[in-house]
Amino acid sequence: MPTVGVADLADGDFLLDVREDDEWEAGHAEGALHIPISDFVARYGELTEAAPQDGRVHVICRSGGRSAQVTMYLAQQGIDAVNVDGGMQVWAAAGRPVVDDKGQPGFVL
Template sequence: MPTVGVDDLTSGDFLLDVREDDEWQAGHAVGALHIPMSEFVSRYGELTEAAPQDGKVNVICRSGGRSAQVAMYLGQQGIDAVNVAGGMEAWAAAGRPVVDDKGEPGSVI
């Protein structure tokens, strides 16, 4: 499974967050697209509309397990997808901004 480290991501990279709603509401990366893994297949069209046509989809969850599964699925669909190593825990630990649903400082749960 291809992976990317948090430090290798730039602000222009496309980020797909597959955590559940309560996790997203507590804290997420600014600009990420949120489609929970539990709803992913039924909401797949949202990703195809939002993702860059020729770019990579960086998939993130809390620690990397769920995102690895979704990245593998996307790869099987012909989409260039990679798993973000360490997930949102690594994101926050690297000092990257995490915001809640109101745009205030958030936390990773």
């Protein structure tokens, strides 16, 4: 499965966060699209509307397991998707900004 390290992500890369609502509300990458894995198939259309047509979807969760499942699903649908290695834990540890659902500094739950 294709993966990408947090350090290799550029500002503006399309990021899909598949963690659950409580995790998202505690802290997420600003600008990410949030579709929890538990709702993913039902809300798939939101991704196809928001994702860049010719760009890559970077899928992230807490540590990489759930995002790996979604990455495999997207690849089967013909979407250029990669799993963010280490997830939000590595994102935060690398000093990348984490905001809560009010736009204030957040944390990884």
